[in-house]
Amino acid sequence: MKILISVCGEGFGHTTRCLAIGEELSKEHEVKFIAYGKSMDFIKKCNYEVFETYPEVKLTGYNGRFDIKGSIFNRENRPTMAIKRELEIVKKYKPDLIIVDCKYSTALVAKLLNIPFYIVTNQNYTRSHDNRKFIIYPVIRLLNIINKRSKGVIVPDLPMPYTICEYNLTMLDNLQFIGPLIRYNVNGDEGEDGDYILSIIGGFEYRYRILELLNEISKRKGINVKMVCGSYEIARKLRRIKSPNVEIIPFTTNMEDLIRRCSFIVCHGGHSTLMEAVSFGKPVITIPDLYHPEQENNSRKIGDLKCGLALSHINLENTLEWTIDEIMDNPIYFKNARKLKELCKFYNGRANIREIVRKHERNSRLEEIISLKFS
Structure with missing residues (x-):
């Protein structure tokens, strides 16, 4: 056909x-x-x-x-x-x-x-x-x-x-x-959770503030972060201020390896990104665009399943760092994300x-x- x-x-x-x-x-x-x-x-x-x-x-x-x-x-x-x-x-x-x-x-x-x-x-x-x-x-x-x-x-x-x-x-x-x-392919070598946070925020200018905050937290706490920007312009701006522990990636054809080897993911709550995350058994922090009901609802469900946490742009300066610590320190999010991974293997x-x-x-x-x- x-x-x-x-x-x-x-x-x-x-x-x-x-x-x-x-x-x-x-x-x-x-x-x-x-x-x-x-x-x-x-x-x-x-x-x-x-x-x-x-x-x-x-x-x-x-x-x-x-x-x-x-x-x-x-x-x-x-x-x-x-x-x-x-x-x-x-x-x-x-x-x-x-x-x-x-x-x-x-x-x-x-x-x-x-x-x-x-x-x-x-x-x-x-x-x-x-x-x-x-x-x-x-x-x-x-x-x-x-x-x-x-x-x-x-x-x-x-x-x-x-x-x-x-x-x-x-x-x-x-x-x-x-x-x-x-x-x-999610059925390859399992490996261990990596030592970096993967940011898949995307290249829209109105999300740039999230990347700035992640960069500041990385600099302050010494946390490794890899940022996939989806934009050369955003990547250029970030390189001017980036922490030594931050890697800036404008575009990638190697997202599979980045997801497989990360510890957890920070994203905006888009459905495909969340499905990739749970398929690899990775917890997520979602930061949906304000007044974007689809992303907000996806993020709410991620919270309900306890495989991640949802934040709001409104008080991000006060919540993002605490949320990163919570994900890193609480094994329940990793446990539930791995359960979803097994379901994803079954429903191909x-x-x-x-x-x-x-x-x-x-x-x-x-x-x-x-x-x-x-x-």
């Missing part, structure tokens, strides 16, 4: 799990991608053919605060531009199946052209109790209309009650949990996505035979 995978390029989480899908399905099928920006560049470096499109949204924020209104409603990026471009791509490529990771313009195109499609997502609902709900809830309702018309909604997470994205979900008839979709997302596509292919062939027989 010809399979087209369409990727939301806001952050690398969508990209890495789509690459896991692509790597698995390309063993049996022809696979190409739709992407944009840094996501497109990264997929190209992995030797896949990528059709360039436009973003539907663009994440923005300031001082650790996620601006949901500014991200959705802006003049620069409009869904109509993406839909027009993706109509051209799909008509030209003629895929047999489309897999969409939160890139709903492509799902609309698939529906318009009557091409079967699956949606990969870790969010089809959210719980919000402030003015954000007047923006979020209508958008979520619209997306669930599309979700229900797909062949299936694939959640790359553990089943209940261990679902990291539980508080961002509402159950649908076609929703299924398949386990983590990560690019890395890569094997399950392959089986979903095989089943779709078998059903499609059967429908063709029945159609020919009775035509």
Whole structure:
């Protein structure tokens, strides 16, 4: 079959799990991608053919605060531009199946052209109790209309009650949990927990304050920290002030080794990063963007499972150092993270996505035979 995978390029989480899908399905099928920006560049470096499109949204924020209104409603990026471009791509490529990771313009195109499609997502609902709900809830309702018309909604997470994205979900008839979709081999040499903290905060300017605080704590306490910045500009700024115990990494193609050898992870609460962390049995400190309900809910679940702790930007100066000490000194977080690792081995997302596509292919062939027989 010809399979087209369409990727939301806001952050690398969508990209890495789509690459896991692509790597698995390309063993049996022809696979190409739709992407944009840094996501497109990264997929190209992995030797896949990528059709360039436009973003539907663009994440923005300031001082650790996620601006949901500014991200959705802006003049620069409009869904109509993406839909027009993706109509051209799909008509030209003629895929047999489309897999969409939160890139709903492509799902609309698939529906318009009557091409079967699956949606990969870790969010089809959210719980919000402030003015954000007047923006979020209508958008979520619209997306669930599309979700229900797909062949299936694939959640790359553990089943209940261990679902990291539980508080961002509402159950649908076609929703299924398949386990983590990560690019890395978690069954290799176990090794011991490393002697450094791994920071995967990402390259958005409004998160820079977290990196500054980590750097100060490292300098004061002599703690080793490796910071994956996701931005050359952020990396340059950090090098001017960095502690002797801090290693600055603008981008990496060796994230597997960095995660495997670290002690624990500091991140913003994005779903893919958390799934990678628990797949390797690493505790996490999450610092979700302010007013980012998806990250906040993921972080809350991490706390509930006691495999990490969640912090807020509001009082970060007073809590980050204490939280680092708590994770380092309390073995319960490491114990629970390792339990989740064993579950991740059992619920193999890569094997399950392959089986979903095989089943779709078998059903499609059967429908063709029945159609020919009775035509």
